[in-house]
Structures are given as C-alpha cells and as structure tokens.
Amino acid sequence: MPSIISLIQNENMKIYRRISTWFMIGLLALATLAGALITKATHKEQQNWKAGVASEIQTLKEQLSDEKLPKMYKNHLEQQLKINEYRLEHDIRPVPSNSFWGYMVNSADMIQLITLFTIIVAAGSIASEFSWGTIKLLLIRPASRSKILLSKYAATLLFAFCMLLLLLMFSSIISAIVFGIDHIRTPYLAYQNGNVVETNMLFHVIRVYGLNCATLVMMTTFAFMISAIFRNSSLAIGLAIFLMFVGTEVTALLAMKFKWAKYLLFANTDLLRYIDGVPLVKGMTMSFSILMLFVYFIVFNSFTWLIFRKRDIAA
Amino acid sequence: MKPLLQLKNVRKDIGKKTIIHDLSLEVFAGEVFGFLGPNGAGKTTTIRMIVGLMGMTSGEVLINGISIKKDFEKAIQHVGAIVENPEMYKFLTGYQNLLHYARMAKGVTKERIDEVVKLVGLEKRIHDKVKTYSLGMRQRLGLAQALLHKPSLLILDEPTNGLDPAGIREIRDYLRKLAKQEGLAVIVSSHLLSEMEMMCDRFAIIQHGRLVGIESVQELSKQAQKVLITVEPVEQALSIIKRAYSSINMKPTNQGIEVSIDYEEIPRLNAMLVSEHVKVYGIQTMTKSLEERFLEMTGGNEIA
Known part of the structure; x- marks a missing residue:
C-alpha cells in the first residue's frame, strides 16, 4: 500500500x-x-x-453621544476612541x-486572488482526472479511494499554503523596496x-492573513x-467564484431582515469583523462563526467523500 | 489448478436495465484469455468490474482468491491493466508518468522502471512529454505502467489499437511469452476475431451482457472448417472428393476448390488426391471458420 506521502508527492507533481x-x-x-506601485502613486x-487623529476622536465622540446607538456598535466605537486617545x-x-x-x-486583500487560484486547482484536481481519462489508471492501484481523495485535498491546501507564504514573501520584499523600512518598529x-x-x-x-483564509x-472545499x-471543473470553478462574490452581498x-441569516456560510466567513468591526447579526461571536464554519467544512467534505468513494468510473 | 481470476455470477444493473447478466468464468495462470464481442456487448463493463472501477449489483470477483469488493487494496496489487485507451498525463514526460504509478505500488525501484522502459522499447523518447507521443507509443507506455509492479494478472483492453503491424506482432509475441514463461494470466479484449485467434488460448464470447460461450482456440481450429485446395485438373479432383465424401460441402472457385472438412481429414484428402495423380499446389485453411462460428453464436453484429 502506498504511503499518503507518496500520494501527495504525485499530486504535487501534477500541480507544479x-x-x-x-x-x-x-x-x-x-x-x-x-498594488504597491498604485498605492505609492495615489496616496496623499x-x-x-x-x-487627523484629533478630528477622528471628535467624530467618534459625537457618534457616541447618540442614545439610540446599538450596544454592539457602541462598543466598537469606544474601542476606536480609546485607541486613538492612546x-x-x-x-x-x-x-x-x-x-x-x-x-x-x-496585501491580505490579495488572498482573494489566491482563493481564485486555489479554487481552480481544487476543481481541476478531481475533474481533470475524469476529463483526461487518467482516473481509470489512478484508481486501479493498491490505494483506497479515500486515501487518493485525501491526498488530493491535502495537496490543494498545501498549494494554498505555499501561495500564502509566497504572498507574504513577495509583499514584504516589494513593500520594503517601494516604501522603505523606516517605520518598521511601529507597534500595532x-x-x-x-x-x-x-x-x-x-x-x-x-x-x-489567517483570518482571511476562512473564505479560502x-x-x-466547496x-x-x-x-x-459533477466531474466538471468549469462548473466547479464558476459556481465557487460566483458564490464567493455574490454570496457575501x-x-x-x-x-x-432575517435572524436565521447568521447560519449561512457567508455570514461566518469574514472573521476579521470580530476584531475590528461589527458582527453581521446581533449576538454572533467569533466562536459561533468558527463552529459554523466547522459544520460546513464537515458537510462539504462528507459529501465529497461519499460520492467519490461510491461512484462508478465510466469515463 | 487454482484459477487466478474468478467471476461468480457477476451482475450489473444500471437503473432498471441489466447490463451484465450473471457472468461466471475462470482464468488460469499461464493462459491468454480473450473477451470477444461486438461493440456494446459489455466487455469493458466487465473489465471495469474486475478492477473495481465499477461496483457489482451482485456476484463476486476473486483475484488470487481475494474479493475485489471486500479487500480492494489487497486484491488489486497483483493486477496490471489498461482500461480502454491508455490515457496518460500529457503534460508530464513518459518517465514522470511511470514514476507516478511506481510511487503507488510496492517495491518498484528506479531500475525496474528502466527495465520496463527498455522492454516496451521507449528508451529514446521516455523523457519527452507524452503529448508528443503517437498512439502506438502511448499504447507502449500504457503497457509499461501495467507491467511496472510485476502483476500476476494482466488485463488489456484492445491492446493492439493504434499499433502498426510490426507493433501488433511484437505485443502479441510478448503477451504470449509473459503467459507461457512468466506464468501470468493475461486477459485481452477485442472485437477483432483474427487477433483473438492469434493471441489467445481461450476466449469468451460476450453478447448483450451475456456469456454466449467459452471456446478454446485449439479445439476450434480442429472443428470442421473451410479449406481451399489449389489443384489441377479441377474436374478430376471434384469427382475424387465427391466419391470419398458423399455429403461434402464444396464449391469450385477461381482460386481452387473450397471444401468444408474436418481438421483431421485434411492429410487423408491430400494423400487421396496425390495418389490419383492430381497435382496439388496448395492446401490452405481459411480462417473464416472462426468468424463464422462467431456470427453463428452471436447471430450477427447487432448492437443491443
């Protein structure tokens, strides 16, 4: 029986x-x-x-004096105020x-681009084997279908991880060259x-970066x-990208309008809002969202696994 | 002898339609076994079920006595196969393709890869991308990946598809050698009768998803068959044959006389003609008999 490592090696070979x-x-x-050049050219x-900070504090104070302000939003503004005073x-x-x-x-915004690329790799990982006809030779080896599926999934996530590291590397190098490193000691x-x-x-x-990866x-996985x-990579890419852009809106x-919206996938993918923003629906917390994401994650993967394991290969 | 491959009442339903009806057969080590049948008869479906690409509705496939359904990983490790066309990763080189499959099997070394490459005669082009390969070269690469892990059961779907006559002969000889010398059980499928006859020891005729019969090529060739005799003078020969075999089926043609006769009777007929001073220029068995037998069994070439 081949080890999962050699299966991932195979998948990597097929990606790179x-x-x-x-x-x-x-x-x-x-x-x-x-992105760096545009920022440099347009920034005033x-x-x-x-x-600037003083006037921001003024605005925050005015907003806070409003009695009808929701508590959640009020907390957020108070935090902003304290940070600005500091x-x-x-x-x-x-x-x-x-x-x-x-x-x-x-540069974390570029993670959207990485998401797009990873979706393409993920969709191709299974569907291409069918369209190339190579799935037949792949599945008549002493490796269970579950193992092959796992290796494909792992190689896809590994690709995403590599892209994230590359982005971190690219942006730090480019940022250092374009903007200089004068203020590198500024704390957050x-x-x-x-x-x-x-x-x-x-x-x-x-x-x-990490919090931006939820959508990724x-x-x-979707x-x-x-x-x-559907064994069709275009459909998988199209549907995933369509959902990614329309789903949030x-x-x-x-x-x-509806409270149950908090159970939707896209109500939970933006984890950043729990750090410097307001929750989408009152009462939502970071742990609730992570739990929901976990549930979706399990559901998606179970479907994939059940279907891939049982399917007749007639390609 | 223990069969290497056993199919026990294998049945496949897709929706309400039964594609394969209770197929049972056995293949032994050391023989080349053929699946013969018109297009759409169920050859490829049967092969897919043997290698676990398709599930069975009922029945059982045993490879080396191990059930493919219950213990897939163990059963499949002794199988090498090409299912339909040998489709490879075109953006990889031939060698990288083999490396890919080598990683998925137990104990395939770099030396073994080189050995197989040499065996199928791809040394010169193995480091080129597969997209530059001809169909024949892909067929060879397909054979290489099937042989990498030294399987005891080799399954090849239409193995000579796309090969030139020299290549067909090479593959045929090689498959026979694998069976006879290395003791492999080889299964080939084809709709070409002549090919089956030259390659196989036994073959199963499949039609409409049913096993019509299992024939041994050797026995078949001993049954009554058509012989073309080139003789002179024709008239005299005709009367001699008529005298010896009263109810014989014969027909004079441009090339000579076509006679339907038992295999064992051919030398006697020859001796008889010679002793009567008829000049015998040639006696030729016409391979048509197999084709006729096939048509007789399957009732024409209709698709289900």
Whole structure:
C-alpha cells in the first residue's frame, strides 16, 4: 500500500509540472507589485497626523453621544476612541497604507486572488482526472479511494499554503523596496480586556492573513465537492467564484431582515469583523462563526467523500 | 489448478436495465484469455468490474482468491491493466508518468522502471512529454505502467489499437511469452476475431451482457472448417472428393476448390488426391471458420 506521502508527492507533481501553476505564481507577484506601485502613486501624504487623529476622536465622540446607538456598535466605537486617545498620548503614528506595514496589512486583500487560484486547482484536481481519462489508471492501484481523495485535498491546501507564504514573501520584499523600512518598529495597537496594548506588527499581519483564509478554505472545499459530484471543473470553478462574490452581498441583505441569516456560510466567513468591526447579526461571536464554519467544512467534505468513494468510473 | 481470476455470477444493473447478466468464468495462470464481442456487448463493463472501477449489483470477483469488493487494496496489487485507451498525463514526460504509478505500488525501484522502459522499447523518447507521443507509443507506455509492479494478472483492453503491424506482432509475441514463461494470466479484449485467434488460448464470447460461450482456440481450429485446395485438373479432383465424401460441402472457385472438412481429414484428402495423380499446389485453411462460428453464436453484429 502506498504511503499518503507518496500520494501527495504525485499530486504535487501534477500541480507544479503544469505551466498554468507557474503562471498563477507569476500573476500573484505581478499583482503585489502593481498594488504597491498604485498605492505609492495615489496616496496623499497626511501633513499632520495628530490633527487627523484629533478630528477622528471628535467624530467618534459625537457618534457616541447618540442614545439610540446599538450596544454592539457602541462598543466598537469606544474601542476606536480609546485607541486613538492612546495614539496621541504615546505619540504613536497610525500606519499609513503607503508604509511597509500598511501595505503588508493591505496585501491580505490579495488572498482573494489566491482563493481564485486555489479554487481552480481544487476543481481541476478531481475533474481533470475524469476529463483526461487518467482516473481509470489512478484508481486501479493498491490505494483506497479515500486515501487518493485525501491526498488530493491535502495537496490543494498545501498549494494554498505555499501561495500564502509566497504572498507574504513577495509583499514584504516589494513593500520594503517601494516604501522603505523606516517605520518598521511601529507597534500595532490592540484592545484587550478594556486596555490598549502595543503588540507586534508582524503578528498582526499574520493574524489578518489567517483570518482571511476562512473564505479560502471554505470555497476550496466547496469547489472540491462540486468537482467530485459533477466531474466538471468549469462548473466547479464558476459556481465557487460566483458564490464567493455574490454570496457575501446576498447574505448581508438577508441579514438585515432575517435572524436565521447568521447560519449561512457567508455570514461566518469574514472573521476579521470580530476584531475590528461589527458582527453581521446581533449576538454572533467569533466562536459561533468558527463552529459554523466547522459544520460546513464537515458537510462539504462528507459529501465529497461519499460520492467519490461510491461512484462508478465510466469515463 | 487454482484459477487466478474468478467471476461468480457477476451482475450489473444500471437503473432498471441489466447490463451484465450473471457472468461466471475462470482464468488460469499461464493462459491468454480473450473477451470477444461486438461493440456494446459489455466487455469493458466487465473489465471495469474486475478492477473495481465499477461496483457489482451482485456476484463476486476473486483475484488470487481475494474479493475485489471486500479487500480492494489487497486484491488489486497483483493486477496490471489498461482500461480502454491508455490515457496518460500529457503534460508530464513518459518517465514522470511511470514514476507516478511506481510511487503507488510496492517495491518498484528506479531500475525496474528502466527495465520496463527498455522492454516496451521507449528508451529514446521516455523523457519527452507524452503529448508528443503517437498512439502506438502511448499504447507502449500504457503497457509499461501495467507491467511496472510485476502483476500476476494482466488485463488489456484492445491492446493492439493504434499499433502498426510490426507493433501488433511484437505485443502479441510478448503477451504470449509473459503467459507461457512468466506464468501470468493475461486477459485481452477485442472485437477483432483474427487477433483473438492469434493471441489467445481461450476466449469468451460476450453478447448483450451475456456469456454466449467459452471456446478454446485449439479445439476450434480442429472443428470442421473451410479449406481451399489449389489443384489441377479441377474436374478430376471434384469427382475424387465427391466419391470419398458423399455429403461434402464444396464449391469450385477461381482460386481452387473450397471444401468444408474436418481438421483431421485434411492429410487423408491430400494423400487421396496425390495418389490419383492430381497435382496439388496448395492446401490452405481459411480462417473464416472462426468468424463464422462467431456470427453463428452471436447471430450477427447487432448492437443491443
């Protein structure tokens, strides 16, 4: 029986020996560079950051004086207020987007691009074997279908992980070259248990990356499932991308009217809102969302597994 | 002798339609066994069930006595196969394709890969991408991946498809050698009768998903068959034959006389003609008999 490691090795060979994969990596580097150059060209330098923060504090105070403000939103504003006051007190400049850390944090938006690429890889992983006809030779080896499926899934997630590392690498190099590393020691101001604390900026960047991955993992798993059910990679890619872009909007609309919207997948994928934002539906917490994501994760994977294991291969 | 492959009442329903009806047969080590049947008869479906690509509705497939349904991983490790066309990863080289399958089997070394590459005669092109291969070369690569792990049961679906006459002959000789010298059980499928006759020891005729019969090529060739005799003078020969075999079926043609006669009777007929001073230029068995037998058994070439 082959070990799962050699099966993953095989899947990796099938991912990285293809030109399209290297095209994706090139595109990611290019997008990161373009993002940095656009930021540099369009960003307006703020002359006096202290005045800016002071006026922000003023606005926050005005908003907070409103009695009808929902409690959740009020908490969020109070946190913002405390952090801004801390800034003035300790002379800590907010991180502008045209700085090393500013662009690093913003580069997390590129994870959407990685999600797109990973969806393509995931969808192709199963469906292509069917369309190439290679599935027949793949499944007549002394490896159970479950094991082969697991190796494909693992190789896909490994690809996503590599892309994330590459993004981190690309953006730090490009950011350092384009914006310089003058303010590299700036701390990140976090709000913990009623106090403002200074934390490591790199830690913050990695956390932002990590929290952005919820959509990545869920949509990849979804594409994987569709490709196992319909054996059609275009359908899997199309459906996953369509859902990714429309799902968030539709869920937001539904959440305004219905409480049950909190059980929808896309109500839970944006974990970042629990750190510096407001929950979509009142009462939602980070642990609730993680639990929901876990449930969806199990459901998607079970479907994939049940179908792939039992299917007659007639391709 | 213990059969290497056993099919016991294998049945396959798709929806309400029964594709394969209670198929039972046995294949032994050391023989080349053929699946013969018109297109759509169920040859490929049967092969898919043997290698576990399709589930069975009922019945059992045993490879080396191990059930493919209950213990897939153990049963399949002694099987090498090509199912339909030998489809490979076109963006990989031939060698990378073999490496891929080598990683999925037990104890296939780099030396073994090289050995198999040499065996199928792909040394020169093995490091080229498969998309540059001709159909014949893909067929060879397909054979290589099936042989990598030294299987005891080799299953080849239409193995000579796309090969040139020299290649067909090479494969045929090689398969016979594998069966006779290495003691493999080889299963080939084809709709070409002449090919079956040259390659197989026994073959099963499948039609409409049913086993019509199992024939041994040797026995079949000993049954009554058509012989073309080239003689001179024709008139004299005709009367001699008529005298010796009263109820014989014969017909003078441009090439000579076509006679339907038992295999054992051919030397006697020859001796008789020679002793009567008829000049015998040639006696040729016409392979048509197998084809006729096939048509007789399957009742024409209709698709279910």
